[in-house]
Amino acid sequence: xxxxxxxxxxxxxxxxxxxxxxxxxxxxxxxxxxxxxxxxxxxxxxxxxxxxxxxxxxxxxxxxxxxxxxxxxxxxxxxxxxxxxxxxxxxxxxxxxxxxxxxxxxxxxxxxxxxxxxxxxxxxxxxxxxxxxxxxxxxxxxxxxxxxxxxxxxxxxxxxxxxxxxxxxxxxxxxxxxxxxxxxxxxxxxxxxxxxxxxxxxxxxxxxxxxxxxxxxx
Numbered sequence: 319x320x321x322x323x324x325x326x327x328x329x330x331x332x333x334x335x336x337x338x339x340x341x342x343x344x345x346x347x348x349x350x351x352x353x354x355x356x357x358x359x360x361x362x363x364x365x366x367x368x369x370x371x372x373x374x375x376x377x378x379x380x381x382x383x384x385x386x387x388x389x390x391x392x393x394x395x396x397x398x399x400x401x402x403x404x405x406x407x408x409x410x411x412x413x414x415x416x417x418x419x420x421x422x423x424x425x426x427x428x429x430x431x432x433x434x435x436x437x438x439x440x441x442x443x444x445x446x447x448x449x450x451x452x453x454x455x456x457x458x459x460x461x462x463x464x465x466x467x468x469x470x471x472x473x474x475x476x477x478x479x480x481x482x483x484x485x486x487x488x489x490x491x492x493x494x495x496x497x498x499x500x501x502x503x504x505x506x507x508x509x510x511x512x513x514x515x516x517x518x519x520x521x522x523x524x525x526x527x528x529x530x531x532x533x534x535x536x
Contacts, residue, residue, distance in 0.1 A: 469495055
């Protein structure tokens with residue numbers, strides 16, 4: 319169970335928002351310049367007169383809207399244990415939802431510029447760039463953990479060999495973000511008080527023979 323978030327986790331979570339926004343803007347710029355590539359123009363001539371500045375104004379508003387979609391998709395969750403694979407899946411789903419909103423807007427407003435290519439290319443770039451941003455941020459977090467910054471204090475409760483293996487594994491892989499500060503054979507009131515003194519962030523309970531009452535107490 320998690321008691322609180324480390325300051326480093328909060329900072330990285332807050333920084334994720336402007337990073338996502340910048341990457342969405344970059345995705346729009348990439349789509350715009352791709353449309354004017356010679357090979358693309360040869361396949362389909364450009365029939366609109368939309369300057370990069372005008373297009374950026376549109377992308378800016380769309381990017382802000384997509385950030386709200388990202389938030390609703392849980393991409394800014396405070397859960398420090400969320401998996402990267404789940405985040406990347408949500409990025410695809412959130413970008414697809416944003417694409418659907420933009421497509422509906424284009425359809426009803428009947429935009430005259432070559433919107434279909436820009437929208438589709440922008441979606442692809444957005445998925446790639448935002449996913450890269452997530453991987454980058456996860457890598458930075460791993461480096462901080464290896465340096466001992468932002469580690470969550472964890473207590474292991476259990477007298478089985480599996481409990482000892484978990485302790486060895488977590489101490490070997492600091493990039494997971496855990497610092498084992500306590501090992502206990504079982505949970506009782508005395509152990510609970512000791513955990514409070516150690517300011518434990520999480521408790522990992524490993525005891526297949528434990529009673530339901532003891533498990534719930536931990």
